Amino acid sequence: MLAAMPQPPAAASRDEPVIRERGDACPGALRLHAADDGFLARVRIPGGVLTVDQAALLARAADRFGDGHLELTSRGNVQLRGLAEGCGAGLAELLDAAGLLPAPGHERVRNIVATPMSGDGHPGRPDVLPWVAALDRLLCANERVTALSGRFLFAFDDGRGDVAALEPDVTVLGGGPRGRALVRLGPAAGAVSVAAQDAPRAALLAAEYFLDAADAAGTRAWRVRELPPEHALDEAEFAARLAAAGIGAARVRDVAWPYSPPPRPRSGGTGPRGTLCVLSPLGRLSSEQWRVLVQVADRDRGLRITPWRSIVLPDAPLRPPAGGPARLENAGLVVSPDSPWQSVTACTGQPGCAKSLADVRADARAVVQRARGPLPVHWSGCERRCGHPRGTRWVDVLATHDGYRLSVHGQALPHRADLAAALTAARTGTPGSADSADSEDAVKK
Secondary structure, eight states: OOOOOOOOGGGOOTTSOOOOOSOOOOOOSSSOEEETTEEEEEEOOGGGEEOHHHHHHHHHHHHHHSSSEEEEOTTSOEEEEEEOTTOHHHHHHHHHHTTOOOOGGGTTSOOEEEOTTTTSOOTTOOOOHHHHHHHHHHHHTOSGGGGSOTTOOEEEEOSSOSGGGSOOSEEEEOOOGGGEEEEEETTOSOEEEEEGGGHHHHHHHHHHHHHHHHHHHTSOOSSGGGSOGGGOOOHHHHHHHHHHTTOOEEEESOOOOOOOOOOOOBOOOSSSEEEEEEEOGGGEEEHHHHHHHHHHSOTTTOEEEOTTSEEEEEEEEOSTTTOHHHHHHHTTOBOOTTOGGGGEEEOOOTTTOTTOSSOHHHHHHHHGGGOOSSSOEEEESSTTOTTOOOSSOOEEEEEETTEEEEEETTSOOOOOSOHHHHHHHHHHTOOOOTTOOOSOEEEOO
């Protein structure tokens, strides 16, 4: 019998509602997290959108207060690590000066992802980035939403289905007929249709509806999918709430939700300027690498951090002397769509995380060139599997006390002693041996 993919706590079945016995300890830029390598700050970047000046300031903060590196998260945010105790006030002052820090009570609830290629001129697809900015303003002006956990996720998808696949709590899908948008509550099959201009306010009201349901359930749920069945969100009630707020809404019972894979690394077009999609191996950049990104970015278009730990640079220069691709590659960043790094991720691992059983990043680097295939691979230092891929099948490489255990949803792995060989077999779909009765394989380091 094949073993199913281990299910993270956030994806628990509604038949087994999560009962939270503690408050949300999700870090922010004001509430720092004590890690083994120093304090950690997570800076929320709504929609992943950064101006050139804001990005330059983040590099300065990494050098001044941290370990000189910046990390990209699976929600398009930026983390600073290795922060010294007592640096909070100085860091907050620096971030506030760049417009990266709202009122303290709202700082951790601005979890908004958006289609990173939105606004690329594709017919029928709206530019959702103005919706992101509008929702961010609404969140920061609303005291009720300060009760949301730091895990609650909004997504604005322009219709192609990329960020809609990330298991958001509130999804706004653009590109509907007559300029309308669909608002989806958690993993529901249906949605509520609203006028495009009402989409940001509808997303805010969806969050308030969730908070009311969470209060009624009494389970201290952090995510929509954690609500018990008797308190599940209902599209008909949501449509009624929207109507009461003056927003015309119609329930859509069944939606053919689109899907699009993440943008691949690319070096732009054939003209003097084009869109670059840049990947940093394992989502970690030195401040020097980050500054190269800032230098290549167009002054007016800025940078967009994606939920897949890449960076999109719209309208960037492609040709020498300012030509982006060569400068980025020379800095150790990836712009080739054939790079194995595009589908390899890892948690922090040792030495930064006390719970990790291995230096997963070092081990991933050691075998990345030999472990290629169609499925993404995620390396986890412990059972929490922080930062694992969403919306797709993936190979799970889990550190144990005596090596790594591999699993993949829906297929068996051959029993092999070599980690790279086992990964390659898993990712290319090589069938398991006849006597393989499980999709997990313990592999020695």
